[in-house]
Amino acid sequence: MVVALVANGDIPAPATSRVASVYSEFQANRIDHTLPLPTVLRNPFKFVKGPPSSAAGNPDYLQERAKGSVLYGFRGGPAGIMKGKYVELTPEYIYPYRNQGGFDMICNGRDKIETPEQFQQAADTAAKLDLDGLLVIGGDDSNTNACLLAENFRGKNLKTQVIGCPKTIDGDLKCKEVPISFGFDTACKVTATKRNFLLLEPLNFL
Structure with a gap:
């Protein structure tokens, strides 16, 4: 099935798609709303080659700050720490992924x-690796895991300190302590200049 999205009325909606009668007032106003072009793209511009990125130029920040430390990455996130699936993240291992984005490292x-069994598995892994700290990066589900792990580790008198780092484009972690998470601002402000889409698979929100 091929589904076409309507953008500013440029593409007629197929007979099987949502009909205007089911739109809320907000949806009706949004469907033909023209998104503004980012200011930087409104006038002629040119690319200027700058100095090398500092991220690519500092392959082993950890060793500079804490010599002899070991950095582990748990494969599959929570499943990794429960099942003891991890890899040592050395500069050589990390380098091919640097500045590439994505989740495939x-x-x-x-x-x-x-x-209780899952909490014990995580505690066993932390003890086995002699972890001083565990950094959990993600949204509300990930940080819920971080909070519960921190409480559980403290109850077991483990030395492993758990740190939750908010990372989500959803904006669902906003509060007094977390005014914004990285990823959200870009998702809200970066727009395409031509918004016509052709999907090869149906989406559940259509």
């Missing part, structure tokens, strides 16, 4: 750490 996961 150690991948991510949606697993929730909930049962």
Whole structure:
């Protein structure tokens, strides 16, 4: 099935798509709303080659700050620490992924750490690797895991300190302590100049 999205009325909606009668007032106003072009693209511009990126030029920041430290990455996120699946993230291992984006270096996961057995598995892994700290990067689910792990580790008198780092484009972590997470601003402000889309698979929100 091929589904076409309507953008500013340029593409007629197929007979099987949503009809205007089901739109809320907000949706009706949004469907023909023209998004502004970013200011930087409104006038002629040229690319200027700058100095090398500092991210690519500092392959081993950890060793500069804490010599002898070991950095592990848990494959599949929560599943990795529960099942003891990890890899040492050396400069050589990290380099091919630098500045490339994506989740394919150690991948991510949606697993929730909930049962006593799962908490014990995570604690066993932390103890086995002699972890001083565990950094959890993600949205509300990931930081819920981080909070529960921190409480559980403290109850077991483990030395492993758990740090939750908010990273989500959804904006669902906003609060007094977290006014914004990285990823959200870009998702809100970066727009394409031509918004016509052709999807090869149906989407559940159409």
